[in-house]
Amino acid sequence: MLNKLLSHEPRPGILGWLFSTDHKRIALLYFWTIIFIFLIAGIFALLIRTELFLPGKQTVDSDTYNRLFTLHGVMMVFLVIVPLIPAVMGNYLIPLMIGARDVAFPKLNLLSYWIFLAGVIVILSSLIFGAIDTGWTFYTPYSLKTGGGVLLALFGVFIVGFSSILTGLNFVVTIHRLRAPGMTWSKLPLFVWALYATSLMNVISTPVIGITLLLLILERVFGVGFFDPTKGGDPLMFQHFFWFYSHPVVYIMILPGMGIISELIAVHSRKRIFGYWAMAAAIFGIAFIGFIVWAHHMFVSGMSDVARWIFSFLTFFVAVPTGVKIFNWIATLYKGSIRLTTPMLFALSFLFLFTIGGLTGLWLATIATDVYLHDTYFVVAHFHYVMVGGAITAFFGGLFHWFPKITGRMYNENWGRLGAILIFIGFNLTFFPQFLLGMQGMPRRYWDYLPEFTLLNQISTIGSYTIALGVFVSLLILLLAWIRGQKAPENPWGGATLEWKTSSPPPYYNFEEIPHVEHGPYDFEHLLKKEKVSQ
Amino acid sequence: MLWITNLFPKIGSSYGKEVDNLFWFIFWISLFFFLIVQIAMIYFVVRYRNRREEEVSNIEGNNFLEITWTIIPTIILVIIFFYGVYVFDNFQRRPPANSLEIKVIGHQWWWEFQYPNGYTTRDTLIVPTNKPIKLIMTSTDVIHSFYVRSFRIKEDAVPGRYTWTWFKVVEPGVYDIQCAEYCGSRHSKMIGYIKAVNRNDFESWLASVSKETDLSSLSPVEKGKKLSQIKGCTSCHSVDGSQLVGPTWKGLYSHEVVVLENGKEKKLIADENYLRESILNPNAKIVKGFQNIMPSYQGQLNEDEILSIIEYIKSLK
Numbered sequence: 001m002l003n004k005l006l007s008h009e010p011r012p013g014i015l016g017w018l019f020s021t022d023h024k025r026i027a028l029l030y031f032w033t034i035i036f037i038f039l040i041a042g043i044f045a046l047l048i049r050t051e052l053f054l055p056g057k058q059t060v061d062s063d064t065y066n067r068l069f070t071l072h073g074v075m076m077v078f079l080v081i082v083p084l085i086p087a088v089m090g091n092y093l094i095p096l097m098i099g100a101r102d103v104a105f106p107k108l109n110l111l112s113y114w115i116f117l118a119g120v121i122v123i124l125s126s127l128i129f130g131a132i133d134t135g136w137t138f139y140t141p142y143s144l145k146t147g148g149g150v151l152l153a154l155f156g157v158f159i160v161g162f163s164s165i166l167t168g169l170n171f172v173v174t175i176h177r178l179r180a181p182g183m184t185w186s187k188l189p190l191f192v193w194a195l196y197a198t199s200l201m202n203v204i205s206t207p208v209i210g211i212t213l214l215l216l217i218l219e220r221v222f223g224v225g226f227f228d229p230t231k232g233g234d235p236l237m238f239q240h241f242f243w244f245y246s247h248p249v250v251y252i253m254i255l256p257g258m259g260i261i262s263e264l265i266a267v268h269s270r271k272r273i274f275g276y277w278a279m280a281a282a283i284f285g286i287a288f289i290g291f292i293v294w295a296h297h298m299f300v301s302g303m304s305d306v307a308r309w310i311f312s313f314l315t316f317f318v319a320v321p322t323g324v325k326i327f328n329w330i331a332t333l334y335k336g337s338i339r340l341t342t343p344m345l346f347a348l349s350f351l352f353l354f355t356i357g358g359l360t361g362l363w364l365a366t367i368a369t370d371v372y373l374h375d376t377y378f379v380v381a382h383f384h385y386v387m388v389g390g391a392i393t394a395f396f397g398g399l400f401h402w403f404p405k406i407t408g409r410m411y412n413e414n415w416g417r418l419g420a421i422l423i424f425i426g427f428n429l430t431f432f433p434q435f436l437l438g439m440q441g442m443p444r445r446y447w448d449y450l451p452e453f454t455l456l457n458q459i460s461t462i463g464s465y466t467i468a469l470g471v472f473v474s475l476l477i478l479l480l481a482w483i484r485g486q487k488a489p490e491n492p493w494g495g496a497t498l499e500w501k502t503s504s505p506p507p508y509y510n511f512e513e514i515p516h517v518e519h520g521p522y523d524f525e526h527l528l529k530k531e532k533v534s535q
Numbered sequence: 536m537l538w539i540t541n542l543f544p545k546i547g548s549s550y551g552k553e554v555d556n557l558f559w560f561i562f563w564i565s566l567f568f569f570l571i572v573q574i575a576m577i578y579f580v581v582r583y584r585n586r587r588e589e590e591v592s593n594i595e596g597n598n599f600l601e602i603t604w605t606i607i608p609t610i611i612l613v614i615i616f617f618y619g620v621y622v623f624d625n626f627q628r629r630p631p632a633n634s635l636e637i638k639v640i641g642h643q644w645w646w647e648f649q650y651p652n653g654y655t656t657r658d659t660l661i662v663p664t665n666k667p668i669k670l671i672m673t674s675t676d677v678i679h680s681f682y683v684r685s686f687r688i689k690e691d692a693v694p695g696r697y698t699w700t701w702f703k704v705v706e707p708g709v710y711d712i713q714c715a716e717y718c719g720s721r722h723s724k725m726i727g728y729i730k731a732v733n734r735n736d737f738e739s740w741l742a743s744v745s746k747e748t749d750l751s752s753l754s755p756v757e758k759g760k761k762l763s764q765i766k767g768c769t770s771c772h773s774v775d776g777s778q779l780v781g782p783t784w785k786g787l788y789s790h791e792v793v794v795l796e797n798g799k800e801k802k803l804i805a806d807e808n809y810l811r812e813s814i815l816n817p818n819a820k821i822v823k824g825f826q827n828i829m830p831s832y833q834g835q836l837n838e839d840e841i842l843s844i845i846e847y848i849k850s851l852k
Binding site for chain 2: 062063066133135139141142145146147229230233234235236269270271272274275276277278300301302305308309312313316317319320323324326327328330331333334335336337338339340348351352355356359360362363365366367368369371372374375376436439440441443444445446447448449450524525528
């Protein structure tokens, strides 16, 4: 019965989509689901900023405010940024980039989507039963005492975790087993390297958050006493468990973005990536060090001083491979031929925002300054520069870059650039003042604040509306182009990776003939020579 | 440079300057790297924009450069780390032996301060200047974080364990305490103050208030009033009819209340027994429209004190 419904070939209708095992259709299912959640979480962010325009109550009371920032965090982290690039672009592009007809386990891929959707429904249904107000970090004992749909939200995140693990497994096997003839490891696009590392991280670390949330569920239902100090439990143990996943997850969020940026910078400056192996090695350096720095989230938690030193020391080493990546991207621009297309504007904006996000991490890795800045708006600004300025900016760049491939249509370049510039300006207006607020001493998760913080909060709120306008413009012109844009050629940017060697959009079997790979992912000279020969 | 120094709140503690110096040390290093990266990026974009593709250089990498920009940042990062540990270990974590120890207890949503002689204050911590103060902290409910921005200190108050921090105030004045770890509904309202006065004023203040801790001479209503402030009742229950986290006490006694008992709605008259139960076992009956968040005061109040609080509620007509 199920086997009859499942189909790799395209079938019409909503069922044709929900039962398609084609990685490209599954990627688009993820895309629409995640964009929907992204827009809701974005509206929550605007409500938060509107409330903070002035001190005191503006639009919502403190309990509603606490629910808004919790839902914004839970949805953006677990349902948007973590799955966004792997599930949408990884799914769509990995088989195309390595010259395969699909991922290794197409049915498992569809199951991962269903599991994700189930998790989304469970988390959103917690809204009906009284939204949660714990913050996305679920810290005990608060999460044990507060009312609302905490159990549902925890269970939803627990379910979504399985989707990450299965997708990760699928990608690892796909990359190992399904590379086209000639697609050696040294010819693998850096986007695929990044997704490979991310998948490994997902497989290794997601079970830990699953178990942690399960323990928390047991604690709430049966009062077992894992984390509740009145029953002999330890709140700090929860923090260790939680961050053991939730710090690596920062890299699960940013590494795929870095992968996209490598593709964009190479293609739009017509130049091979500077130091290919250093770039690939840096991905794994970040992934590895990312696993052993989690307790830097706990420098003022009451953890022992020795632990604070050790985790501070280890944390600094994340900066080394990250720095290598930034320097190598800049060096890639040197003596290239740079085209300021919309994807390239997003890539350059990434290099600006992510550098700030990375460098401001230094104050938080240094124990003595972290004691001051911890849990202030400085931290909020820092992780938005990394997560939004990094991962989301990279996603938008990638979306414009691969839009012609995915839809077979071209978008309007000038309107695309306008969207990119609006988002860039809005982003800095929103989050740069938050660094200053943190330095002034405004703690995060504050519904009300001291009057002296007013001006900076107002600038930040205006900035958030500017981002909303930019996102609206960007998504609208893509939507219009999707409906009635000009037909896109096979290879509009002159990319050298395999996805550009098939039609736009690709047929469901991806390639007429599985390609033989003879040149590297950034060998634009080769393309140039071929053009000359054909002329 | 004035505008830069104004970016931080005024320093009130002896080692605040050390933290700020470290901040600026990292700032100049970061600014240097930020400018290198951004200037190079903008220059390359302008210089190499839309060149003919034939002119693109076929550069695969440069080992010397890549090793350089691996090793030099590593050395700088290790230097920052040691500077951070130096400030942390020599200042933030090294309270002098002659420190005055004060206990800090975090509550939803107020701070309790306990002096060595047993006297407690609420939300306002009065300390002498030029005397090191060591705070031993814990919490009765959820995690809070004791954050005094002017002193550049922060440490979580965690239920079930003791944490500590210390400071020495150099400038007399009033400094705000903000709760920095999210703790629920009134997290942003959990603001306290540190009032730093000179040593003599402090000693005479402590001597005078110490007599106040003796509540035995007060009438039951006055005693109840005092207790309700010390124990934090009034941070959730107003006495003037205004709505806080919990129901107001004004006009509560002998009036009808609608409660939820085991999820079922029920009407009753607020008498002594109901009030007593609500203090000792607050989750038994929840007033309709309010959350079940009040902690039990079992063991924290004796029978005499409970009676005094009930008498005080009765007086609020």
